[in-house]
Amino acid sequence: MSAVATAPVIQTSSEGAIKTKKLVIIDYSGELEKTWATMILTSTAAAMEMETSVFVTFWGLQTFVKDKKRITGQNWMQKMMSFMKRPGVSHRPLSKMNFMGMGPWMMFQLAKKYNVSKPKDLLEMSMALGVKFYPCQMTMDMFGLRREDLLDGMEEPVGAATALQLMTEADSTLFI
Amino acid sequence: MGNLDIKLKVDATGLSCPLPILKATQAIRTVASGELIEVVATDPGSVKDFAAWAGSTGNALVESDSADGKYRFVFRHK
Numbered sequence: 001m002s003a004v005a006t007a008p009v010i011q012t013s014s015e016g017a018i019k020t021k022k023l024v025i026i027d028y029s030g031e032l033e034k035t036w037a038t039m040i041l042t043s044t045a046a047a048m049e050m051e052t053s054v055f056v057t058f059w060g061l062q063t064f065v066k067d068k069k070r071i072t073g074q075n076w077m078q079k080m081m082s083f084m085k086r087p088g089v090s091h092r093p094l095s096k097m098n099f100m101g102m103g104p105w106m107m108f109q110l111a112k113k114y115n116v117s118k119p120k121d122l123l124e125m126s127m128a129l130g131v132k133f134y135p136c137q138m139t140m141d142m143f144g145l146r147r148e149d150l151l152d153g154m155e156e157p158v159g160a161a162t163a164l165q166l167m168t169e170a171d172s173t174l175f176i
Numbered sequence: 177m178g179n180l181d182i183k184l185k186v187d188a189t190g191l192s193c194p195l196p197i198l199k200a201t202q203a204i205r206t207v208a209s210g211e212l213i214e215v216v217a218t219d220p221g222s223v224k225d226f227a228a229w230a231g232s233t234g235n236a237l238v239e240s241d242s243a244d245g246k247y248r249f250v251f252r253h254k
Binding site: 021040043044046047048049050114115116117122125129 | 190191192193194195197198200201228229232233234
């Protein structure tokens with residue numbers, strides 16, 4: 001037996017209280033590997049008691065459509081877009097080596113083998129730990145997404161000004 | 177060692193990042209302030225990760241050791 005870790009120094013403000021750090025992520029890409037990175041960071045940040053907010057926009061919003069939804073949208077173009085690429089956290093494409101879904105399938109097999117949590121599970125844990133996910137209203141309008149198409153537990157839709165306010169008040173901001 | 181009053185034991189062996197941290201978080205929130213939890217992990221990265229987690233949350237790392245590829249940590253709920 002040997003000691004492996006030393007007691008850390010707790011960062012305190014001048015008043016002596018532990019300062020809450022803020023993390024903001026702009027979830028933009030909607031690709032599997034980047035969604036994975038986002039969900040690992042949001043769940044861990046919440047576990048580290050950081051105030052964590054995610055602005056979900058453009059392709060990123062496809063991740064937050066309920067998995068069971070197959071076709072979304074109000075007009076034929078929006079419906080065609082969802083038909084061409086199925087929305088939902090369990091149906092994300094890889095940015096490289098997608099091979100018609102073969103790549104993501106292999107990724108999930110490897111994740112299972114090495115006890116790595118799937119983005120879906122990490123997303124659920126993030127929500128349970130209090131991470132706030134803000135859908136982008138403009139993206140919802142453009143893709144014809146309704147509030148009921150999106151996952152329960154998200155915040156009310158907001159726009160760029162709210163995203164910028166979150167970003168300027170954060171200790172760390174990531175665009176993924 | 178051995179004479180600590182552990183309230184809850186968390187088996188995080190075989191789990192990859194960030195699951196040991198998430199499991200520890202869920203566990204420590206179920207015990208009262210000042211009580212101890214023990215976490216056992218096999219992820220070598222968890223050594224530095226748990227130090228960072230303790231520093232960020234204020235849950236103190238009371239004890240840590242390793243043997244046979246297992247890493248053991250005891251935390252006190254703040």
